[in-house]
Amino acid sequence: MTRISAHELGATEGPFGRGMKVVRPDEVPEGSVVSILRVPPEAKGMRLDRFVQSQLRRTSRTRAQKIIALGAYAPDARRLRGNDRVQPEQLILLWRPPWDEKAPDVTLxxxxxxxxxxxxxxxxxxxxxxxxxxxxxxxxxxxxxxxxxxxxxxxxxxxxxxxxxxxxxxxxxxxxxxxxxxxxxxxxxxxxxxxxxxxxxxxxxxxxxxxxxxxxxxxxxxxxxxxxxxxxxxxxxxxxxxxxxxxxxxxxxxxxxxxxxxxxxxxxxxxxxxxxxxxxxxxxxxxxxxxxxxxxxxxxxxxxxxxxxxxxxxxxxxxxxxxxxxxxxxxxxxxxxxxxxxxxxxxxxxxxxxxxxxxxxxxxxxxxxxxxxx
The missing domain is CATH 3.30.2350.10 (Pseudouridine synthase)
Structure with missing residues (x-):
């Protein structure tokens, strides 16, 4: 797994890596959660949808493609597509809304x-x-x-x-x-x-x-x-x-x-x-x-x-x-x-x-x- 944790990232709007700034895209709602994946050298040239599927191990390829379509971006807020080819050390940001979870109506x-x-x-x-x-x-x-x-x-x-x-x-x-x-x-x-x-x-x-x-x-x-x-x-x-x-x-x-x-x-x-x-x-x-x-x-x-x-x-x-x-x-x-x-x-x-x-x-x-x- 090549996921980067929040403490490695620091503030969402702060600098990261080689002078880059991670920016929340305008179309991504405030309060959304971001997962950050770093591409290892051995994944060079892999399709983005294949790479995301390989990292989210409980996810089907169809689901990986949907995740990318809904919220895959570069750190500069540029949209990414499923057929993009990934490069070593590339950062991939997957944005999603917070889980809309409600406690079940059940008595244990x-x-x-x-x-x-x-x-x-x-x-x-x-x-x-x-x-x-x-x-x-x-x-x-x-x-x-x-x-x-x-x-x-x-x-x-x-x-x-x-x-x-x-x-x-x-x-x-x-x-x-x-x-x-x-x-x-x-x-x-x-x-x-x-x-x-x-x-x-x-x-x-x-x-x-x-x-x-x-x-x-x-x-x-x-x-x-x-x-x-x-x-x-x-x-x-x-x-x-x-x-x-x-x-x-x-x-x-x-x-x-x-x-x-x-x-x-x-x-x-x-x-x-x-x-x-x-x-x-x-x-x-x-x-x-x-x-x-x-x-x-x-x-x-x-x-x-x-x-x-x-x-x-x-x-x-x-x-x-x-x-x-x-x-x-x-x-x-x-x-x-x-x-x-x-x-x-x-x-x-x-x-x-x-x-x-x-x-x-x-x-x-x-x-x-x-x-x-x-």
Whole structure:
């Protein structure tokens, strides 16, 4: 990434680089936000739209072209075009209005609360903490607004599209103790579980032939992907050790298409980025609705840009990936010897999707209904 931060730029109207002044173009509204990209030598001669797409890694080329058409300028306020060829050390200014973000009308369901911890049932589609795009519509901000500004500390994270149990600490000591448990990954004396026990429910395209299986496959960032967040299974001896225990709770079929699906309980032995999604995809059973590890990762860029087509939505079947954090269990940070277990039922969007399918065979692992109504 060749983005220049605001502190490097200094004042928007001040001098920058070789005596140049960065000027807000007359047609760009006051209050607009500017992102500044510097072209590295290896990008010499690349089309501007290709370069912008390469830097905004979650963006499709169509979206990159739109960004350029709406607000790409040189520092002297000269308009830039998508077919311009970039030069080394060139500065590209991308102007945009501030995000018009409104806090969602949602009440977070409290799953557990005491003087030290707070656990909520995070809805899909809401990020856990503020980002460049999301500020008001985050779990942390929603809770702060609802609880008179109480300072809460995230003990762990869930992807924006993942629903389920999210734990926050109410004191610095509880935060330190819980994060230590997450970090150490050790087992309790006489037990086989990790110190922090996490179970997820996933609905997959396709169903594994085994009722219970373990995926042990190291993970690494995918260097071939233009998305800076995509993971892949690494070669033996490389990557980060990763393991997931899986149990198929039920198999169902779409009566209209004949397509097979499974409801899978995934128990984490390690906690790598996108671990469950990558491990299931490596078995040939990716998570339903997964834009990154499903049928085509270009869906990820189009989804981030709000450019999904009706055909895309039909392919994905769900607006988000069908992954839900169902169980979180750990040692209570302020009550030695007490084991805290927090559970969240399968949310309506996933439960309704599963209910729309027809049973194939009874599961030998556990009754499906138990997990839909935890």
């Amino acid at each position: 369901r409290i799953l557990h609360e005491d003087a030290h911890l707070l656990a909520v049932d995070k809805p899909a589609g809401i990020p856990v903490h503020p980002t460049a795009r999301y500020h008001q519509s985050t779990v942390v901000k929603l809770l702060e607004n609802a609880r008179d500004g109480e300072r809460l500390m995230l003990s762990h994270r869930l992807d924006r599209e993942t629903s389920g149990v999210l734990l926050l600490a109410r004191t610095s000591e509880a935060d330190r103790q819980v994060k230590w448990q997450f970090a150490r990954g050790a087992t309790r004396p006489g037990a086989q579980e990790r110190s922090v026990h996490k179970e997820y429910l996933a609905i997959t395209w396709g169903a594994d032939e085994e009722d219970a299986f373990r995926v042990e496959a190291p993970l690494e960032l995918d260097p071939t992907s233009r998305y800076g967040v995509k993971m892949r299974v690494a070669r033996p001896g490389e990557g980060l050790p990763s393991a997931t225990r899986c149990a198929v709770l039920g198999r169902r079929r779409n009566p209209a298409t004949g397509r097979l699906y499974a409801l899978v309980r995934c128990t984490l032995e390690t906690g790598r980025q996108h671990q469950i999604r990558v491990h299931l995809a490596s078995r040939g059973t990716p998570v339903v609705g997964d834009k990154l590890y499903g049928p085509d990762d270009e869906l990820f860029a189009r989804g981030a840009d709000g450019l999904l087509t009706d055909e895309d939505r039909e392919t994905l079947e769900l607006d988000r990936h069908a992954l839900h954090a169902a169980v979180l269990e750990l040692d209570h940070p302020a009550d030695e010897g007490r084991r805290l277990r927090v559970e969240a039922p399968l949310p309506p969007d996933l439960a309704d999707f599963w209910a729309s399918l027809e049973d194939v065979a009874a599961s030998v692992s556990a009754p499906t209904d138990q997990y839909i109504g935890i």
